[in-house]
Amino acid sequence: MSPTLTRRELAAAACAGAAVALLPRSADAASPQVGDRIAAEDLPAREASWYRKLPESRVECQLCPRGCQVADAERGGCGVRENRGGTYYTLVHGVACTVHIDPIEKKPFFHVLPGAQALSYATAGCNVECKFCQNWEISQFRPEQAEARYLPPETLAQIARNNGVPLLSATYSEPVVFWEYVRDTAAAGRKVGLRSTVVSNGYIQEKPLKEVLPLLVAMKVDLKAFSERFYKDVVRGELKPVLKALEVIKASGTWFEIVVLLIPGLNDSEEEVRALTRWVKTNLGSEVPLHLTRFHPTYRLTNLPPTPLETMERAWQIAKAEGLAFAYMGNVPGHPGENTTCPGCGKKLIRRIGFEVLENTMAGAKCPQCKRSIPGVWS
Amino acid sequence: MVHAISRRELAGLVGLGLAGLARGAGTTSRPPQSRGRVGLAPLPPGAGAARPDPVAAERAVSAALAACTGLASGRAAVEAMFAAEDTVGIKLNCLGGRGLSPHPELVGAFAALLRQRGIPSHRIIAFDRSSRELTRAGFNVRRDGGDWLCYGIDNDYDREPSTSGEIGSCFARLVSTTCTALVSFGIVKDHDLAGVSGGLKNLYGLIHNPNKYHDNNCDPYVADVLNHPYVRGKLRLTVLDGVTAQCHGGPAYRPDAVWPLGLIAASTDPLAADAWAWKVIDAERRRRGLPSLEEAKRPPRFLSTAERYGLGVGTPGAITEVRG
Ligand SMILES: [Zn+2]
Numbered sequence: 263m264s265p266t267l268t269r270r271e272l273a274a275a276a277c278a279g280a281a282v283a284l285l286p287r288s289a290d291a292a293s294p295q296v297g298d299r300i301a302a303e304d305l306p307a308r309e310a311s312w313y314r315k316l317p318e319s320r321v322e323c324q325l326c327p328r329g330c331q332v333a334d335a336e337r338g339g340c341g342v343r344e345n346r347g348g349t350y351y352t353l354v355h356g357v358a359c360t361v362h363i364d365p366i367e368k369k370p371f372f373h374v375l376p377g378a379q380a381l382s383y384a385t386a387g388c389n390v391e392c393k394f395c396q397n398w399e400i401s402q403f404r405p406e407q408a409e410a411r412y413l414p415p416e417t418l419a420q421i422a423r424n425n426g427v428p429l430l431s432a433t434y435s436e437p438v439v440f441w442e443y444v445r446d447t448a449a450a451g452r453k454v455g456l457r458s459t460v461v462s463n464g465y466i467q468e469k470p471l472k473e474v475l476p477l478l479v480a481m482k483v484d485l486k487a488f489s490e491r492f493y494k495d496v497v498r499g500e501l502k503p504v505l506k507a508l509e510v511i512k513a514s515g516t517w518f519e520i521v522v523l524l525i526p527g528l529n530d531s532e533e534e535v536r537a538l539t540r541w542v543k544t545n546l547g548s549e550v551p552l553h554l555t556r557f558h559p560t561y562r563l564t565n566l567p568p569t570p571l572e573t574m575e576r577a578w579q580i581a582k583a584e585g586l587a588f589a590y591m592g593n594v595p596g597h598p599g600e601n602t603t604c605p606g607c608g609k610k611l612i613r614r615i616g617f618e619v620l621e622n623t624m625a626g627a628k629c630p631q632c633k634r635s636i637p638g639v640w641s
Numbered sequence: 642m643v644h645a646i647s648r649r650e651l652a653g654l655v656g657l658g659l660a661g662l663a664r665g666a667g668t669t670s671r672p673p674q675s676r677g678r679v680g681l682a683p684l685p686p687g688a689g690a691a692r693p694d695p696v697a698a699e700r701a702v703s704a705a706l707a708a709c710t711g712l713a714s715g716r717a718a719v720e721a722m723f724a725a726e727d728t729v730g731i732k733l734n735c736l737g738g739r740g741l742s743p744h745p746e747l748v749g750a751f752a753a754l755l756r757q758r759g760i761p762s763h764r765i766i767a768f769d770r771s772s773r774e775l776t777r778a779g780f781n782v783r784r785d786g787g788d789w790l791c792y793g794i795d796n797d798y799d800r801e802p803s804t805s806g807e808i809g810s811c812f813a814r815l816v817s818t819t820c821t822a823l824v825s826f827g828i829v830k831d832h833d834l835a836g837v838s839g840g841l842k843n844l845y846g847l848i849h850n851p852n853k854y855h856d857n858n859c860d861p862y863v864a865d866v867l868n869h870p871y872v873r874g875k876l877r878l879t880v881l882d883g884v885t886a887q888c889h890g891g892p893a894y895r896p897d898a899v900w901p902l903g904l905i906a907a908s909t910d911p912l913a914a915d916a917w918a919w920k921v922i923d924a925e926r927r928r929r930g931l932p933s934l935e936e937a938k939r940p941p942r943f944l945s946t947a948e949r950y951g952l953g954v955g956t957p958g959a960i961t962e963v964r965g
Contacts, residue, residue, distance in 0.1 A: 302796070303773050318890060320833070330855075333833030335736060335893035341852040391853050393809070398802070402850055406771075407796050498853070562802060562809045 296417050300357055302406035307351040310343055311442050312470045319348035325470050326389045326438050327503035340439040341404040342387035354385035354405050354440045356414040363427055367617040369461045370553055370592055371519055372602060373638025374480045375429065376612055377619040380459065381422035384434035385410070385443065389465055390499040392486065393562035394525060401435040415443065415450040423454050429479075433461035441470055448477035457639075464507040465499050471510055479639055480517040483508055487522075487529035488538035496528060505541070512546045517639050519551040521592065524569045524577055526557065535577045539584040548585050549637045554578055554599075555592030574599075606634030676910050677954035679917045680709025682965040684747075685903040686884050692746055693884060699750035705880070705907035706754070708965030715754055722877045722909065723822055725759035730820035730875075731767040731789075734827045734843040735778035740894035742778035743826050743882040747905065751826070751880065752789035765789040767826070768815055770846045798849045806865030810848035816871050823875040825911060829886035829902060829918045831926075835859040836934045836941035838892055839918035840879035840911050841867060863943035867911060868950050879914040881906040886918075888925040900925055912944055912953030913960045919944070920957040 300306075312324040319334040323343060330338040332345040342354045361383045366374050368382075386408040388401035395401055400408050413421075422430055430451045432444045437460045448458035457479035464483035475481070485504060486497050493501045511518045522538065524530040535554075542552060554577045556569045574591055578599050581589035591599025595616040602612040609631045613621040623630055627640045682704035687693060703715025710718040723729060731751070735742040752765050763785065769775050772782045772793035780791050798811040799818075816823065825840040832838035834855045842859065844866045845851035854862035866872060886902040887895060902921060908914040919941055923933050934940050944955030954960055 302771065319893075333892065334890070334895075336833065336855075337852045339852055339855065341850065391809075391850075402802075402853070404850075404852065407798075407849060562804060 295412050296414065298412050300410050300412050305353040305357060305405055306355065306412070307344070307346070307353055308355040308442065310350040310352045311445075312467070313343075313350040315348055319345070321345050321348065321350040323350065324467055325441055326466050327500060328389060328465075329467075337404070340387045340389045340436075342385065342439050352440070352442055354387060355443045355446070356412050356417075357385050357405050357410045357443075358383050358413040358418070359386050359400050359405070359408040359410040360384040360434050361411075361413060361418070361421070363425060365617045365619075366429060366431070366459070367614065367619065369431060369433060369459065369482050370521065370555075370590075370617075371459065371480055371482060372553070372590055372612070372614075373519060373551055373588070373636070373640075374459065374517065375639060375641075376622050376624075378429055379427045380429035380431040381418060381425070381427045382431040382433045383413070383418055383447070384432065384437075385440040386435060387439040388436035388463075389439055390436070390463060390497050392497050394496070394523065394557060395561050396558075397434050398561045415447040418447050419450040419454050419456055422451065422456055428456060430456050430458045431461060432458070436465075437462050438466045441466070441474065445474045445477060448474065452477065463497075463499070464504040464511075466503075466507055468506065468510055471507055472514070475511065475514045475516045478516050480519070481511055482519050482521060483511070484521050484523065485538065485542075488534050488541065489529070492529050496525075505545070508546060512550075517637075519553065520546075521553040521555055522577075523555050523557055524573060525563070526566055526569050526573065528566075530569060530573050530577065532576065532580065535580050536584065539581045539586055539589075543585050548587050550586070551588040551590060551638075552581055552586050553590045553592045554581065556594050558593065602636070604629040604632060604634055604636065607632035611636065675710060675908075677913045677960045678709055678711075678910065679906055679908045679913050679960055679962050680705045680707065680965050681917075681962055682708065682905045682907075683903055684884050684905050686901045693744050695746050695749065698744065698746040699753065701905045702747055702750040702880070702907075703754065704965030705905045706878075706965075708963040709907040709909060711963070716757055719754045719758050723755060723758055723760065727760055727822040728764040728820045729755055729760060729766070729822045729824060730815050731765070731824045731826050732843055732846060733767055733769045733775070733778070733780070734838065734846065735769045735774040735780070736892050737828065737830065737887075737894040738777050739779050740896065741828055741830060741885065741887055741899065743828060743880075744884060745778075745780050747880075747882050747884075748780075748826060749788065751824070756788065762788050763790060766815065766820065767791045768794060768813075770794050794846075803869065803871075805869035806861055808848065808854060808862055808865045808869075810850050810866075812849075812869070812871050813847050816847045816875070820875060822877050823872065824877060825879045825914075827879070827881050829881050829883040829906070829921060831887055831889050831891040831898070831922055831934070832939070833891060834939060835863065835943070836939040837915055837919045837922060839881050839915040840908075841915050841941075841943065841947070844872060844876075847872065858939055858942045860942035861946040863941075864947035864950055864952070867947055867952055873952065876911060877909065879906075879908050879911045881914055881918060883918075883921070886921065886925070888922050888929065889931060910953040912947050912955035915941060915944055916955050916957045916960050917962065920960075923957075 323330045386405040459480045461482045587605040600614040682701040684701035706715040706718035794813040827843040883902040883904040889898040948955040
């Protein structure tokens with residue numbers, strides 16, 4: 263999910279075909295399939311990496327905590343994995359329905375190469391169904407329902423490199439459902455000097471997460487609320503495995519940031535925000551950036567108003583008062599909560615408006631004034 | 642195709658959809674519903690891979706329709722259920738390929754009755770999720786010409802989701818906009834998660850995101866699809882092709898789990914048709930020494946939910962079988 267991406271921006275970013283124009287003409291001319299639009303009946307099937315076979319041609323998916331048990335000819339809850347005669351396949355490896363170059367701040371990452379561009383890509387599908395999904399037009403559809411192009415991992419890396427983009431980012435829908443594509447793209451990128459990031463709901467089993475984390479430079483996790491009830495009713499997922507995934511990421515040493523989308527009346531109470539920030543501080547430390555972002559009505563929650571500014575402010579104050587060193591505000595352009603301030607001396611280190619970096623006074627990974635080190639990926 | 646449409650085009654489509662609906666509402670005749678009543682007619686499978694004889698198919702469909710309505714003939718039943726102005730969508734279930742999909746001969750026999758009702762060929766549309774599935778099941782895909790049309794939804798869904806109970810889905814425009822009447826034309830088979838895939842589980846093919854709704858034996862989601870105004874307001878009839886049925890291993894076709902049931906079932910009560918399917922599947926499972934669907938932890942729970950919604954009679958013991 264990318265709560266900061268508006269519908270209009272998504273539409274602009276949505277045409278993977280645009281990326282094909284970025285392809286070098288010669289290299290792939292011999293491989294006609296690369297860059298081609300994929301017809302619904304021609305989805306490439308590749309055996310999934312995380313599942314086990316069960317009796318009677320059934321399989322159990324071991325990628326996300328849903329652990330779907332899937333009968334022959336059926337798909338998992340994500341809609342992108344299919345059991346064919348007892349073998350489980352992903353239908354989205356290389357099947358990009360969205361490719362776009364955009365600033366890393368949009369993910370949002372505020373502590374990863376400020377101002378850098380990322381080649382961002384996504385396939386159709388998601389393993390949950392957030393009623394507030396900004397990108398439901400790709401996340402809640404099956405791959406044959408979203409216009410897509412065949413862009414295998416090496417091609418994505420090549421597009422990024424040819425355009426001088428230092429980062430790859432799996433985002434927009436839910437990278438967990440195209441995890442093999444994420445893994446292979448990160449590996450292909452690494453070979454040509456690119457770094458990879460993932461923007462995810464963190465609803466993933468431990469083993470696949472651990473296998474891919476070493477290939478990533480950073481991961482952003484949407485912590486959608488701090489109650490199982492919200493996860494059940496509004497997300498159709500579970501909170502506990504997401505908290506577990508956050509701990510796994512923390513332990514791995516891979517840089518990560520957290521986003522919480524505050525929705526009026528559903529997850530924005532003072533108690534819930536306080537409990538969430540306390541859990542973050544206790545279990546992940548006070549240095550992890552926490553982005554509190556503002557909800558705008560969409561998808562199945564068009565009946566709710568945008569989050570009031572006062573609510574946003576209150577949550578931001580709570581996060582800071584609870585001791586989080588880097589609490590940010592999102593979707594409130596021009597608010598001081600978009601800036602990075604040194605927790606040591608109060609110096610304004612990075613000034614931003616929206617996704618734009620206006621000023622960056624960091625001295626490497628340190629505050630230029632008090633020399634406090636600021637965690638993140640700065641070079 | 643989610644991305645091929647601009648916002649302006651989208652606004653246009655939504656407007657068109659609403660206009661279509663309003664037009665549809667004017668021609669809808671309320672179907673007579675015989676609650677809990679299932680009409681049955683014999684149609685034994687041909688030897689080997691033989692297709693059903695078209696004449697026998699027509700006789701069986703007519704007999705089942707007459708039996709489920711208590712009217713004198715299939716023709717009279719169709720007259721009571723459909724108006725000449727209707728555009729009738731016939732949702733097929735072709736997931737099982739040639740081995741276990743409704744027989745084109747039976748669909749053809751039903752379409753003939755609709756034509757006799759005065760509904761022109763181009764307003765009789767047999768459909769499934771994709772044209773490819775229809776082709777695989779032996780249907781001749783065509784968007785014009787012939788005695789009835791036959792084509793896939795092929796991603797032509799509403800542009801905005803619509804909510805009913807727990808589901809939030811984009812419906813096929815065939816359902817939301819084009820058709821004024823619907824028929825669920827399914828088969829009789831076991832389903833790994835839903836328990837029974839008859840006429841109701843078949844309705845999952847009307848929405849863009851059925852994979853989201855397989856938890857808890859598809860309950861309440863199947864009932865919620867049925868309870869959506871597009872469906873509840875238009876579904877006139879369920880026909881189940883039980884020439885061959887499958888008692889285990891569904892939804893995929895499994896040759897070792899099929900048996901020659903030799904019956905066509907019809908009901909204006911969509912729950913009753915599935916309750917009957919549940920009954921015959923369990924009977925065959927018992928005969929083979931397999932645990933009942935309840936014991937196998939996949940009873941079609943959505944039937945009691947739909948019953949609670951007041952949509953029909955979903956308890957196997959409470960239905961009435963009438964042989965035609
Ligand atoms: Zn400082």
